[in-house]
Amino acid sequence: xxxxxxxxxxxxxxxxxxxxxCTYQTSGFNGLFWYQQHAGExxxxxxxxxxDGLEEKGRFSSFLSRSKxxxxxxxxxxxxxxSASYLCAVRDGDYKLSFGAGTTVTxxx
Amino acid sequence: xxxxxxxxxxxxxxxxxxxxxxxVQDMDHENMFWYRQDPxxxxxxxYFSYDVxxxxxxxxxxxxxxxxxxxxxFSLILESASTNQTSMYLCASSLGTTYEEQYFxxxxxxxVT
Numbered sequence: 001x002x003x004x005x006x007x008x009x010x011x012x013x014x015x016x017x018x019x020x021x022c023t024y025q026t027s028g029f030n031g032l033f034w035y036q037q038h039a040g041e042x043x044x045x046x047x048x049x050x051x052d053g054l055e056e057k058g059r060f061s062s063f064l065s066r067s068k069x070x071x072x073x074x075x076x077x078x079x080x081x082x083s084a085s086y087l088c089a090v091r092d093g094d095y096k097l098s099f100g101a102g103t104t105v106t107x108x109x
Numbered sequence: 110x111x112x113x114x115x116x117x118x119x120x121x122x123x124x125x126x127x128x129x130x131x132x133v134q135d136m137d138h139e140n141m142f143w144y145r146q147d148p149x150x151x152x153x154x155x156y157f158s159y160d161v162x163x164x165x166x167x168x169x170x171x172x173x174x175x176x177x178x179x180x181x182x183f184s185l186i187l188e189s190a191s192t193n194q195t196s197m198y199l200c201a202s203s204l205g206t207t208y209e210e211q212y213f214x215x216x217x218x219x220x221v222t
Contacts (some may be wrong), residue, residue: 006148042214045201045211045212087151095142096153097211099151100151
């Protein structure tokens, strides 16, 4: 089966940096996705990594190490609107995504 | 603008009823997916479809079936609803087998009493 672990909750202050870790053990690997989900809303795509290294997109960056089965999502210059759940998902074949349980980030003023 | 719509935001059904959840995408996507989302468990894949009339079981297909008669529409069917099927149901679609991300609908909160 698939095993994808991420912390349940994190709290940070407005303007700070938060790093959400994700470790995975899956039967195959064809890319890792990060999604953001605000309460009561649909998940929306944030980033995709298939090769080792860092992908930067504005205030958000995502890192992947395939040999370690490890990724992180880095949120910089936190804003109140970043309060949400962040979902780590691994694609282990052509179609299927396996998701972690999600990390709820609370940003405090 | 990418759009995935689901027929209802909230639904209340009785145990034993047959329940239909509809999902429509307007992006001409090949792949469509049904997930359920429960606290502490994350999103779990129920079924997916990579072409019209094609379907594959996901991780938790028991108690569910699906139908894809047209490319844009993917239906999830609960043959005989049970209380343990109370959940948030999310539909998603994606373009093909490349890197393309999945686009999600707003979800249907189903309560079975």
